[in-house]
Amino acid sequence: MPVLVAHQLERSLGTGDSRVKALRGVSLSIEPGRTYAIAGHSGSGKSTLLYLLGLLDLPDAGTLSIQGSATHDLDDAARTALRNEHMGFVFQFHFLLKEFTALENVMLPMRKLGRLNVDSMRDKAAGLLAAVGLADKAARLGNQLSGGEQQRVAIARALANDPALILADEPTGNLDQANADRVFSLLQEIAHTRGQALLMVSHNPELAKRCDQVFHMKDGLLLP
Numbered sequence: 001m002p003v004l005v006a007h008q009l010e011r012s013l014g015t016g017d018s019r020v021k022a023l024r025g026v027s028l029s030i031e032p033g034r035t036y037a038i039a040g041h042s043g044s045g046k047s048t049l050l051y052l053l054g055l056l057d058l059p060d061a062g063t064l065s066i067q068g069s070a071t072h073d074l075d076d077a078a079r080t081a082l083r084n085e086h087m088g089f090v091f092q093f094h095f096l097l098k099e100f101t102a103l104e105n106v107m108l109p110m111r112k113l114g115r116l117n118v119d120s121m122r123d124k125a126a127g128l129l130a131a132v133g134l135a136d137k138a139a140r141l142g143n144q145l146s147g148g149e150q151q152r153v154a155i156a157r158a159l160a161n162d163p164a165l166i167l168a169d170e171p172t173g174n175l176d177q178a179n180a181d182r183v184f185s186l187l188q189e190i191a192h193t194r195g196q197a198l199l200m201v202s203h204n205p206e207l208a209k210r211c212d213q214v215f216h217m218k219d220g221l222l223l224p
């Protein structure tokens with residue numbers, strides 16, 4: 001069963017004369033254990049699509065199902081619960097809680113899900129931070145980390161609840177080549193060995209090429 005199926009998603013943004021049809025009918029299917037890249041020029045609708053797929057925004061038309069369940073008639077609370085259980089999101093502009101430590105930021109989704117005791121959450125968060133190369137920075141506050149370090153904390157946080165689907169908007173955008181390779185390899189390994197799926201917006205053609213499938217986006221549509 002696909003992790004996600006989207007059918008003819010449409011979305012307009014803005015108001016009045018500046019209203020833009022950002023998505024004009026996007027359909028795609030995401031299978032477990034596979035990695036997908038979305039490529040396309042700035043303004044082509046990549047982030048808009050990711051927000052819809054991540055249940056952070058609602059389409060004007062079209063349907064979306066996650067793990068076989070339709071999402072259109074869910075209320076906000078149910079959408080949030082579905083997102084927290086099945087999805088990990090890495091934003092283009094990562095939103096860490098600056099007054100919390102790196103470790104606490106990674107523990108946050110686990111606290112929301114409430115399935116582990118605090119010691120297990122802490123161990124798991126420490127393991128994820130080690131996996132992104134930040135074992136020694138777990139106790140740093142968010143605002144005491146560099147942009148690239150914050151981005152890696154955001155990636156560890158996205159993996160916290162072993163999501164069926166990882167949605168990532170330029171997850172390696174702030175990273176140097178070595179860290180970009182390392183982070184991508186981690187995400188790829190997680191997808192291929194644990195059956196989780198990765199859908200990643202990337203302007204980095206080398207990384208996009210390493211994905212199992214690349215979607216090309218232009219003017220709010222996926223190219224065939």
Ligand SMILES: Nc1ncnc2c1ncn2[C@@H]1O[C@H](COP(=O)(O)OP(=O)(O)OP(=O)(O)O)[C@@H](O)[C@H]1O
Binds near residue numbers: 013020042046047
């Ligand atoms: N809040 C908004 N209000 C009005 N228009 C918006 C808004 N957000 C995005 N848009 C417009 O919608 C279109 C798609 O934007 P989107 O952010 O999805 O592009 P993108 O492909 O992610 O670009 P980038 O590569 O620069 O991140 C663009 O024309 C953009 O100007």
Ligand SMILES: [Mg+2]
Binds near residue numbers: 047
């Ligand atoms: Mg974008």
